[in-house]
Amino acid sequence: APVADTFAYCLMPNHLHLMLRVKGEEEGWEHLREKRPNINSNLQGFGNLGGSNLNFSPFISKQFSNLFNSYTKAYNKLYNRMGSLFIPNFKRKPVTSESYYLRLMAYIHLNPVHHGFVDRPEDWLHSSWHAYLQEKRTRINKDEVLEWAGGRDVFFKMHQDIHFEKFQGIFEE
Numbered sequence: 001a002p003v004a005d006t007f008a009y010c011l012m013p014n015h016l017h018l019m020l021r022v023k024g025e026e027e028g029w030e031h032l033r034e035k036r037p038n039i040n041s042n043l044q045g046f047g048n049l050g051g052s053n054l055n056f057s058p059f060i061s062k063q064f065s066n067l068f069n070s071y072t073k074a075y076n077k078l079y080n081r082m083g084s085l086f087i088p089n090f091k092r093k094p095v096t097s098e099s100y101y102l103r104l105m106a107y108i109h110l111n112p113v114h115h116g117f118v119d120r121p122e123d124w125l126h127s128s129w130h131a132y133l134q135e136k137r138t139r140i141n142k143d144e145v146l147e148w149a150g151g152r153d154v155f156f157k158m159h160q161d162i163h164f165e166k167f168q169g170i171f172e173e
Contacts, residue, residue: 003063005141008108011126017108106162
């Protein structure tokens with residue numbers, strides 16, 4: 001992704017989970033310069049996004065706002081509905097340890113199981129779980145995740161071993 005690396009996602013009927021790492025400011029601006037070669041080193045031409053002294057943080061927020069708004073509009077159009085799609089509160093939590101990183105990954109993939117939509121994570125079609133089942137390349141940063149987990153077999157075993165209720169309080173308030 002241009003502004004973030006994606007590690008996991010799960011789209012649920014009334015909310016979604018994303019596990020992302022926002023890229024650094026320099027890398028983000030470099031990507032924008034590559035995509036829009038007419039932007040000079042002062043980033044002139046971004047006046048509509050906040051002026052020539054554009055701060056990267058508001059730009060990132062705007063990108064995610066655009067993503068969520070576009071998704072909501074497409075969903076509403078597809079299902080002939082109007083209004084908000086997601087629970088109103090947007091929450092983000094920093095990943096501060098390796099154990100949290102791995103538990104968060106399992107939490108995201110097991111969320112449809114926890115909410116009773118499916119019995120197994122592979123039965124939920126709207127999740128990055130399927131990217132980890134495949135050998136082919138995807139936009140999910142699988143290699144880094146599998147390295148953190150200690151390999152593909154350990155990654156899948158970790159998901160099997162986790163008792164979902166044990167971790168619910170860590171991630172939901």
